[in-house]
Amino acid sequence: MKFFRNHRHNVSMLLAIFVTLTLLYSSFFVLTRFRHDCPGEGCIVCMEIKTCIRTLHLLSQALGSGVILTFAIIFVKNQLKAYESGILSPRLSLVGLKVRLNR
Numbered sequence: 001m002k003f004f005r006n007h008r009h010n011v012s013m014l015l016a017i018f019v020t021l022t023l024l025y026s027s028f029f030v031l032t033r034f035r036h037d038c039p040g041e042g043c044i045v046c047m048e049i050k051t052c053i054r055t056l057h058l059l060s061q062a063l064g065s066g067v068i069l070t071f072a073i074i075f076v077k078n079q080l081k082a083y084e085s086g087i088l089s090p091r092l093s094l095v096g097l098k099v100r101l102n103r
Contacts, residue, residue: 023059026052 030052036045094101 019059019063022055026055030056 030049033045033049038046
């Protein structure tokens with residue numbers, strides 16, 4: 001039953017594997033079939049190449065947006081932690097610490 005405890009982790013890993021395989025197989029198909037004997041209009045290989053190129057374009061945009069969003073969230077969380085720690089921590093000053101400055 002360890003699978004059900006790490007359900008989120010397993011699903012995300014499976015999704016990452018599927019996206020990676022889709023990117024690899026689509027790019028491999030486009031590279032190997034790019035120069036084929038095209039009979040003209042209605043070529044099945046040309047339609048499949050267009051579909052693969054559309055998939056590559058869509059996934060690259062989605063992954064790029066996801067990476068940017070992830071880094072933005074991490075940056076904002078770190079900035080908020082620094083801001084909150086400065087507000088919630090007691091003000092440290094020489095007067096607040098009751099330090100005598102004269103000898």
